[in-house]
Structures are given as C-alpha cells and as structure tokens.
Amino acid sequence: MSEDPLTSSTFAERARVQLAKPFLREAVPRATDIAVRDLRERFAGHDYDGLRELGREIRARTMADLEDALATLTDALVANGIHVHHAADAAAAREHIRRICRESDATRVVKVKSMATEEIALNPALVADGLEVTETDLGEYVVQLDGDRPSHIIAPIIHKTRAEVRETLSRVAGRELPDDASELTDFARERLRDAFMDADVGISGANFGVAETGTIVLVTNEGNGRMCTSMPRIHIALMGIERVIPTLEDLSVMLPLITGAGTGQLITSYVSMLSGPRGEGEPDGPEAMHVVLLDNGRRALLGTEYQEVLHCIRCGACQNVCPVYRQVGGHAYGWVYGGPIGAVLTPLFLGTEAGGELPQASSLCGACDDICPVKIPLHDLLLQLRRTRVDDGAAPWRERLAAELWAWAWSSPRRYRVVTRIGGGVVRVMAAAGLMSSLGPLGRWARGRTIPTPARRPFHSRGERDV
Amino acid sequence: MSDRTQLWRMAPTELAPHEDALTRFQAELERAGGSSVSVGPGELVGEITATLAAAGAHRIALTADLGDARPVIAQALEIARYDVVDYDAIADDRAAVRDLDATVTGCLAAVAATGSIVTGATGAGRAGALVAPTHVCVVETRRLVDGLASLMRLAPRLGAGSMMALQTGPSRTADIEKTLIVGVHGPKRVHVVLLDGVLAD
Numbered sequence: 164m165s166e167d168p169l170t171s172s173t174f175a176e177r178a179r180v181q182l183a184k185p186f187l188r189e190a191v192p193r194a195t196d197i198a199v200r201d202l203r204e205r206f207a208g209h210d211y212d213g214l215r216e217l218g219r220e221i222r223a224r225t226m227a228d229l230e231d232a233l234a235t236l237t238d239a240l241v242a243n244g245i246h247v248h249h250a251a252d253a254a255a256a257r258e259h260i261r262r263i264c265r266e267s268d269a270t271r272v273v274k275v276k277s278m279a280t281e282e283i284a285l286n287p288a289l290v291a292d293g294l295e296v297t298e299t300d301l302g303e304y305v306v307q308l309d310g311d312r313p314s315h316i317i318a319p320i321i322h323k324t325r326a327e328v329r330e331t332l333s334r335v336a337g338r339e340l341p342d343d344a345s346e347l348t349d350f351a352r353e354r355l356r357d358a359f360m361d362a363d364v365g366i367s368g369a370n371f372g373v374a375e376t377g378t379i380v381l382v383t384n385e386g387n388g389r390m391c392t393s394m395p396r397i398h399i400a401l402m403g404i405e406r407v408i409p410t411l412e413d414l415s416v417m418l419p420l421i422t423g424a425g426t427g428q429l430i431t432s433y434v435s436m437l438s439g440p441r442g443e444g445e446p447d448g449p450e451a452m453h454v455v456l457l458d459n460g461r462r463a464l465l466g467t468e469y470q471e472v473l474h475c476i477r478c479g480a481c482q483n484v485c486p487v488y489r490q491v492g493g494h495a496y497g498w499v500y501g502g503p504i505g506a507v508l509t510p511l512f513l514g515t516e517a518g519g520e521l522p523q524a525s526s527l528c529g530a531c532d533d534i535c536p537v538k539i540p541l542h543d544l545l546l547q548l549r550r551t552r553v554d555d556g557a558a559p560w561r562e563r564l565a566a567e568l569w570a571w572a573w574s575s576p577r578r579y580r581v582v583t584r585i586g587g588g589v590v591r592v593m594a595a596a597g598l599m600s601s602l603g604p605l606g607r608w609a610r611g612r613t614i615p616t617p618a619r620r621p622f623h624s625r626g627e628r629d630v
Numbered sequence: 631m632s633d634r635t636q637l638w639r640m641a642p643t644e645l646a647p648h649e650d651a652l653t654r655f656q657a658e659l660e661r662a663g664g665s666s667v668s669v670g671p672g673e674l675v676g677e678i679t680a681t682l683a684a685a686g687a688h689r690i691a692l693t694a695d696l697g698d699a700r701p702v703i704a705q706a707l708e709i710a711r712y713d714v715v716d717y718d719a720i721a722d723d724r725a726a727v728r729d730l731d732a733t734v735t736g737c738l739a740a741v742a743a744t745g746s747i748v749t750g751a752t753g754a755g756r757a758g759a760l761v762a763p764t765h766v767c768v769v770e771t772r773r774l775v776d777g778l779a780s781l782m783r784l785a786p787r788l789g790a791g792s793m794m795a796l797q798t799g800p801s802r803t804a805d806i807e808k809t810l811i812v813g814v815h816g817p818k819r820v821h822v823v824l825l826d827g828v829l830a831d
C-alpha cells in the first residue's frame with residue numbers, strides 16, 4: 164500500500180472521518196443486524212452454543228499440534244498433485260505468487276475475495292509486474308474499481324450506497340446505468356464473465372484446508388470461487404497456516420459455523436472442495452494447482468497467551484455485533500481486519516507500534532465473545548493487549564489511566580455494567596450537547612474510545628447471549 | 631463436553647431422527663431460491679423439456695453424470711428442436727460455453743437437511759452446473775443423504791475427482807445495500823428433478 168493509514172493517522176482521526184458519513188452509521192447496523200437475525204433464526208431450536216463448543220474443540224486440538232496438522236496437510240496436498248509453497252512472511256508469499264504467474268506466462272489474473280491476499284497486499288505487487296488483476300466478487304470488484312478497501316470481512320462494500328456503486332459501474336460502462344441493484348449486478352456479471360474466460364491464473368484464499376484428504380475448501384455465494392478455480396489454467400490458493408482442520412468430519416461442524424455466523428445462512432450457495440488440478444478424463448479445470456501456506460506472524464503466536472486468536476475462521480460475526488465497529492465501520496481500524504478481531508490481530512501481526520492503540524477501540528462489552536463461532540475470548544485478548552502496551556510504557560499516561568480503569572471495571576461484570584452505564588450516559592449527554600471537543604485532553608480520550616455515542620443499552624444487557 | 635453423535639441437536643445442517651429426507655430437501659431448496667419436483671422414470675424427459683421451455687433456453691449442454699440417460703435426453707431435446715451438446719465436448723471452447731442457455735446435469739449426492747446438490751469434477755465437471763443461467767439437475771432419490779456429516783463420511787467414496795462441490799439454490803449476492811440479487815456468476819434458476827428411480831445404466 165502506498166500510504167499506510169495505520170501509521171499516518173490515529174484511530175480517533177479515522178473514526179471521525181467515518182462518523183461524518185451518515186450512510187455508514189445507518190447502513191452498517193442495518194446490514195449487520197440482518198446477519199445476526201438470520202443466524203438466530205437458522206439456529207432456532209438448535210444448540211448453537213454446543214456447536215460452538217465443538218468448533219472450539221476442533222480448533223484448539225489442531226492448534227495444540229499445528230505443525231503435525233500442517234505436515235499431514237502438506238503430504239496429502241502433494242499426493243493430490245498440488246504444488247505446496249511455504250511463505251514465512253507477506254513478501255515471501257507475494258514472491259511465490261509472482262513467480263508462479265511469471266513461470267506460467269500469465270497476463271491476466273482473476274481473484275476470489277480473500278482476506279489473506281489483502282493481508283499480504285498482493286494486488287499492487289501483481290499490477291506492478293504488469294499483470295491485469297480482476298477481483299470477481301461483486302463487492303470486491305467495486306472496491307477495486309474505486310481504489311478503495313473492503314470494510315467488512317465478508318461484506319466488503321457494506322459502507323457504500325447503491326448510488327455510489329452505480330456511479331462506479333457507470334464509469335466503467337461509459338454510460339449511465341439504471342439505479343437498480345439487479346441491473347447493476349447484471350452489468351458486473353457480464354464484465355466479469357469476460358475476465359473469467361480470458362484469465363490465465365485464478366487466485367483464491369482458503370476457508371479451510373482439510374489435512375486428511377488434502378482438500379482446499381472455498382465457501383462463496385456468488386459462484387466466483389467456482390469460476391476462478393474452473394476456468395483459468397492455473398489455480399493458486401493462499402492459505403493462512405491456521406486454516407487447517409484435521410478431517411472431513413470436522414468440516415461438517417465448521418461449515419455450519421462459518422456460514423451461520425458469517426451470513427446467517429444454513430449453507431452458502433457454493434462450497435467447493437478442491438483436491439488437485441484437473442484429473443484424467445475430467446472435462447474442465449486448471450492444469451496446475453498451487454497452495455501457498457502463509458505464516459506471516461501466525462507461528463509466533465503459538466504457545467503464547469494469544470494462541471486462541473489463531474482459531475479465527477474470519478466469519479465477520481464479531482464485527483456485526485461490535486458497538487464500536489457498527490458505528491465507525493471497518494476503515495477506522497486502518498488495516499485489513501476491522502472490528503474486535505482486527506483490534507486483536509492488527510497489533511499482533513504488525514506490532515504495537517502501528518496497531519497498538521486499536522485494543523482501546525472497544526467497550527469490552529463482550530458481545531463478540533458471545534457470538535464468535537469458535538468461542539474466541541476476544542475481550543480477554545483485548546485486555547491482555549492493553550496491559551502489555553501499558554507495561555511496555557508505549558501508552559501515554561492518559562491512555563494508561565484509561566486502560567487501568569477499564570481493567571478495573573472489567574474485573575467484575577457487575578462493576579463493569581455500572582461503569583459503562585454511568586460512563587455511557589455521561590458521554591451520550593455530552594455528545595448531544597456538542598461538548599465532546601471541549602473536553603481538552605479528556606475529550607480526546609473520550610473521542611477515541613466512546614465516540615460515537617454509546618448505545619442506550621450495552622449489548623450484554625440485551626439478553627442476547629443465547630443467539 | 632459436547633457429543634458428536636448428537637450433532638443434529640446442535641447443527642441445523644443435520645436431519646432430526648425420523649425427519650423425512652425428501653420433504654426437508656424440497657423445503658430447504660425452495661428456501662434457498664431453487665425449485666424441485668418429484669417424477670417417475672416415465673416423466674423425466676417431459677419435465678426437463680418443460681423446464682427448459684419455460685426458461686426460454688435454446689442452447690443446452692448435458693453433462694456426463696447423466697450416464698446412459700444422456701443420449702435419451704439428448705434425442706428428446708433434439709426432436710423438440712433444442713440445440714444440444716455434450717458439455718465435455720465443448721468445455722474447452724470458451725465461446726461455446728458462454729453461449730449456453732442451460733445445462734442439465736446429474737449429481738453424486740444430495741443433502742436433505744440443507745437442500746444441496748453435490749456434483750463432481752468427473753461428472754458434471756467443475757463448471758458444468760455453473761456456467762449457464764439455468765441449471766436443471768436430476769437427482770435420483772436414492773442419492774439423498776441426511777446431512778453434512780453423512781455427506782462427509784461418504785465423500786471419499788463418491789468418486790468426485792479433483793473437485794466436489796455443494797450447491798444450494800441459485801447464485802446470489804447481497805453486496806449492494808444488502809439487497810438480495812439472484813444470479814451472479816452462477817445460475818439464476820436452479821430446478822431439481824427428483825427421480826423416483828434410477829437413470830438408466
């Protein structure tokens with residue numbers, strides 16, 4: 164990325180920019196409410212909590228011996244005729260993918276939405292090599308055309324209005340497209356169909372890698388995952404090493420968790436299970452398949468108090484329920500992952516220098532813990548990160564005081580509820596009176612942490628712990 | 631500690647004991663935006679033809695997983711003046727693939743609890759069930775499995791080849807202001823013909 168918002172601005176500054184967009188503050192809660200409502204509806208009469216526990220067990224068991232799971236996965240992938248590459252960091256991963264493109268004389272690349280490729284900032288590197296890169300997920304396509312960034316793990320243009328999408332696609336069309344989501348989609352479909360048909364290389368992420376069978380699993384609704392892995396000559400899957408799961412049986416637990424928590428669907432329209440390049444007698448599919456296993460700071464978390472963050476399956480549910488994310492949107496977090504998971508991952512991956520203030524961007528209400536399909540204790544991790552930063556002396560005194568206050572408040576749920584209710588009430592009144600900026604140093608503190616005005620009732624008091 | 635044998639209590643992707651597989655399959659598929667109908671062997675070709683006619687399809691590809699029924703269906707469609715090709719014969723020809731109005735495929739399995747059909751690279755190919763705006767899938771009722779857990783147990787023996795895909799209803803997106811749009815990169819219309827019998831073999 165040419166300009167890194169993380170180092171050139173603070174969370175408070177970015178949040179202020181986002182808060183000035185009225186659509187964002189209306190659209191993000193609306194969209195995320197739908198996902199949470201659908202999740203609850205689909206799991207009505209079922210024990211979501213029990214399933215989450217199964218998911219947590221699978222993830223914990225795998226992480227307890229990640230190297231073993233990865234060795235099994237690698238052997239099985241290789242046995243399936245898949246080329247496996249190991250990347251210690253983002254630069255190494257980019258280099259592998261660039262080399263594969265070069266060696267296969269590729270000129271055109273199509274991509275399936277993938278947070279891992281965002282994480283390694285792949286597109287600019289490929290474009291610099293002269294490759295034509297097309298994002299094929301509708302939302303990612305619009306993001307790419309706008310030179311924007313996705314603002315939600317699974318709903319990349321949650322921050323854009325239909326009018327904005329129309330403007331962008333009309334520019335590409337060279338004519339005014341109708342103000343109709345269906346017609347806009349049709350236009351994109353036709354454009355992207357050309358891209359699929361002409362592409363040499365398809366690049367995807369991996370929702371899961373099944374160790375026992377050497378299978379890469381992609382979960383999509385639009386069908387672009389299927390197209391990207393069917394039409395081009397080469398398929399490259401970039402997979403974070405933590406996305407391995409031991410068996411196919413585990414997949415029958417992880418699938419309803421990721422689709423339920425992610426979109427509130429029982430299952431997405433498409434689940435692709437890819438176990439190699441085009442085989443003997445098969446009518447279509449790529450000549451070669453590559454899997455790039457990305458470390459990029461993941462192994463370093465093993466055996467630390469942050470290991471559980473590796474359980475994350477990137478479903479986006481914690482963003483949906485986070486009172487801070489719902490107001491400020493994903494861009495305020497400054498890097499690729501927003502919301503609670505972003506506030507944990509960013510400082511862990513990039514260092515506290517760049518992302519260290521993000522753990523403050525949370526009210527520690529615990530709503531994320533309650534919805535996370537693999538029961539990651541996000542608020543514990545956030546607290547731990549705050550503590551570490553304070554111990555390091557990296558935090559200014561005001562922030563240190565704040566962190567300590569939060570920690571004290573959190574030490575008992577009852578105390579916490581009282582504090583947030585009182586604190587929230589005060590800030591709400593002040594925000595209404597436009598007093599936030601007149602607070603001096605404390606105003607800055609308040610802006611960074613509690614703007615926007617806290618919800619009237621914190622999530623944990625809404626009795627929604629039992630999705 | 632949770633018990634996996636009780637998975638159906640936790641996961642809506644499993645069938646409850648004694649729940650009727652066919653009824654559940656049809657309900658879930660409909661919920662996902664697809665349609666289905668049950669037919670006997672004598673009604674199969676008529677149902678396929680009627681569906682294609684209603685969709686206004688003209689260029690049709692048939693995939694290999696229709697087995698011995700493929701030439702029979704092809705012949706009937708040709709008589710009805712459809713332009714019919716074998717998907718495997720044109721799969722490498724991008725222009726021909728793009729021109730397709732509909733594909734008719736078989737399947738390896740179907741999942742009752744989720745309303746999903748399961749295709750493999752060896753039969754329908756990776757994209758045979760995906761590339762055209764209309765997809766008609768013939769599911770022999772004996773291929774119905776209860777839920778995802780049963781499917782995953784069965785998967786290694788299905789002979790799917792390099793790809794196995796679950797597909798549930800039409801392709802969809804809700805990217806633009808959360809408005810549900812059907813038919814993005816995959817089909818707009820998915821119609822499942824549940825065959826009470828076997829495709830000729």
Ligand code: SF4
Binds near residue numbers: 476478479534
């Ligand atoms: S932390 Fe949990 S809820 Fe958030 S994206 Fe990861 S798996 Fe989903």
